[in-house]
Amino acid sequence: MSDRAYWPEGVERCSVGKFLAWLGVISIFLAWGGYGAFKVLGTGIGVTGLDNYFGFGLWITFDLAVIALGAGAFFSGFLRYIIRIDELKNIINLAVIVGFLCYSGAMLVLVLDIGQPLRAWFGYWHPNVHSMLTEVIFCITCYCTVLIIEYVPIILENRKINENRLCHHIAHNFHVYMPLFAGIGTFLSFFHQGSLGGMYGVLFGRPFVFREGFFIWPWTFFLFISSAIASGPGFTMLCAALMETISGRKLVSYETKKLMGKISGLLLCVYIFFKILDTYAWAKGILPGMGLTFDQMYNSEYGYGQILLWLELFWFGLIPAVMLITPWVRERPALMYTAAIMTAIGVTINRFVFTVQALAIPVMPFDRWTSYAPNWAEWSTSGMIVAYGFLVMSLSYRYLPIFPQEVKLNK
Secondary structure, eight states: OOOGGGSOTTOOOOOHHHHHHHHHHHHHHHHHHHHHHHHHHHHOGGGSSOOSSOSSOHHHHHHHHHHHHTTHHHHHHIIIIISOOGGGGGTHHHHHHHHHHHHHHHHHHHHHHTSOGGGTTHHHHSOOTTOHHHHHHHHHHHHHHHHHHHHHHHHHTSTTGGGSHHHHHHHHHGGGGHHHHHHHHHHHHHHHHHHHHHHHHTOTTOTTTOOOEETTEEHHHHHHHHHHHHHHHHHHHHHHHHHHHHHTSOOSOHHHHHHHHHHHHHHHHHHHHHHHHHHHHIIIIIHHHTTOOGGGGOBGGGTBOTHHHHIIIIIIIIHHHHHHHOHHHHTSHHHHHHHHHHHHHHHHHHHHIIIIIHHHSOOSTTOOOOOOOOOHHHHHHHHHHHHHHHHHHHHHHHHSOOOTTHHHHTO
16 A cells, blocks of 8 residues: 555655554544543633633643744745745745644634634624734734635645646646735734734733833834744744654755744844843833832742743843854754754743733732643643644645755755
8 A cells, every 4th residue: 555646756755654653643642632622622621720810821822832933934935925035945835834833723722712612703793993812813814814825735736636737727826926925924924923912012900011112012012023033934944854854854955944044043133132122121111110120020939930031031032043143053953953942942931921920920919929830631732733733744744745855855
């Protein structure tokens, strides 16, 4: 039994037996997460570690982190089709799929987190035009649709599907419209990323995240955008490296990966510069204006010490930024990949403190510091989303021509 006829032309893949064994491992996590999702949807989010203090927890942290890391799709598309950086054509298909998986995975997480998924249509039919969440709802939905539209031509490039004349015509002529969808995707994701930050920045009752800003947008609006476009290209590069390690084949030239690392490093420097300025202005201006101090925002006893700030800004912010802009580091794969991993961790820490730590800080006289720990239901369902990503990516790699350089690099 062989599925060679469905493989991209001129490439090699593992045997069907090995591939099915790999899918079997993935299915374990899908089954575990599926059971967790069944419990959550069947009995409510009371089975999770969320409570009246922590309405947001692991799911929203996971959601915001993968959406930021998936920004490699819209920004790579912007650089490839709008700025015309031709070398990115070697990794743009992967960026689209990674973006699709991150955004669709985030929407699957929201199905669980909203508690009543059957009422999700309320946000579309009865939008609150004064809420930034409304902008988030529409932007994430529209951009996910754009990613599906960009993913479909890649699917139609499958050797068997491409034998159909209509599919062949769509797949081979869609590139004419890619600049249009790249522009639309950039606009939608730009405002979606920013609105997520803005949603936190307007919370006057949560001094940890409240920020002043420009016109109607708090500074967190711009910081969330800059952190996403800084981490996205590096994450796409990491996905390519991971796929090469698992498959044992060269998929993207190292020159292309170095370019992605350089782009990520330059953007990360810009983000860290403004993030440090924002933190200083918050500590010296906003907090004193509210009658609060910097030390009141942190409590090591409950796991929210100042170490999180230093980790975010320096160990997983400034250090990887300097590493990625250093040519000597980019010439060494292990160091460049390490810097990209550190960048992803730094963005995840940022989303964690904005989501969880902001809720842990007492804001009323009768409040107290509280701690939050996700339980098995949250971990299992989050693992299910990761497994979903591995499943779709595995099928895409095996049957779709994602990497234009693969045949040449493996001769």
